[in-house]
Amino acid sequence: MPRAIAVDTVREDLDRELRIGNVDFNPYTFTLTVNDFALADADGHELVRFERLFVNFTLLSRIDRAWTFQAVRLEGPVVQEERFASGATRFTRLMEDAAGAPADSGEGEEGGMPAVVIRDLNVVAGAITLWIA
Numbered sequence: 001m002p003r004a005i006a007v008d009t010v011r012e013d014l015d016r017e018l019r020i021g022n023v024d025f026n027p028y029t030f031t032l033t034v035n036d037f038a039l040a041d042a043d044g045h046e047l048v049r050f051e052r053l054f055v056n057f058t059l060l061s062r063i064d065r066a067w068t069f070q071a072v073r074l075e076g077p078v079v080q081e082e083r084f085a086s087g088a089t090r091f092t093r094l095m096e097d098a099a100g101a102p103a104d105s106g107e108g109e110e111g112g113m114p115a116v117v118i119r120d121l122n123v124v125a126g127a128i129t130l131w132i133a
Helices: 004-016 089-102
Strands: 018-020 021-027 031-040 046-057 066-077 078-083 116-118 122-123 127-131
Touching: 004 018, 004 089, 031 127, 046 089
Parallel strands: 066 116, 066 122, 078 127
Antiparallel strands: 018 031, 021 031, 031 046, 046 066, 046 078
8 A cells, every 4th residue: 555655646746657566564673675666757767766675774763863774775776867958957856846745754843854874784786877968
């Protein structure tokens, strides 16, 4: 069900297509695994994808006052960015569209991004492609 909500929200709020394979969450160990993720830009150009994301969230977040992850492993990430003659990029367009979308930060009235702590980060076999017009 969360997969369908994410796909529908991205389509409705950001006018982009999101594909997600399996999503597994273990509420006892606070681990999340996402397989076969891909996000396309508004024109259908693939923006980002990965084969597998494993996240081990820790309850230290309550003490650290930050989102704290014991481990994050990202396998097969591919990021494809393009800068247009106007100076805009695919990611700046995404950020502008996201800024206009309804927000639920979960951070109360203060808003803003919370601090993030990742104790063990592992990125395996990734690629970043940049095109400049």
